Amino acid sequence: MKNYSIGDMAKKYGVTVATLRYYDESGLLPFVKRNAQGQRIFTDDDLGYLEVIDCLKRSAIPLKAIRQFMAWCVAGDDTLPKRHAFMIEQEAALEAKIKVLQANLAFLRWKKWYYAHANEAGTEQIFFKPGTTQVDPKWRKKYLAEHSEV
Template structure:
């Protein structure tokens, strides 16, 4: 009925290595994953969902130790709802800031693309350097 996945299958699905998944587990990011009698991890569909959230937090630049805090809060139930809400609101703000930052980075890069396009057309970078030569004020 409920499909169970091995660590290898989950790794493939999420584009991670099994090493990484085991490392996350060791760091306490996956307390919800159950085990077979022999120790083999048994991933449920919902575990993969949780890992996707972890990946999202990682993509937002959150360090693993902070992600662990969040996971702990999830285990603690409703008493931590406010904390979790606040955390996501804060994440939202930092991602917004990152977007702004990236936009600025993009502007500089686009300017450089243009710079090198014209230099390439002219065959030399000097075309930009001569731009900047200060014209001596005639008497």
């Protein structure tokens, strides 16, 4: 089985050595062994764990939750139901975040269209209800009709 240094792992996962040390000190890497000099040594078996940690971290899951999940992983098969429930919970949370991000992206695209047309006209007053600075809802409807992905 091949051994990897902390530097190898940092490079592979696009994080700093300091980040991996922090993860270890935070209890996210309970599987990591140390050599006689006290240096962290990673093995092929650890790659799967690091991939999971990387995914969970990029999904904005708190370190405390990742720490608990990793403890369950190391504990073995008795924790499979907990790990499965955790993944179901995290999937639902990530899907909710994605929905919010998609709505935000849709709004930003509408505003991009709005400002492109306002720039073209030299004024945004073309969008306002007469005598106000309120955007007439007909323009959002027009945009949505032109950009619906049905």
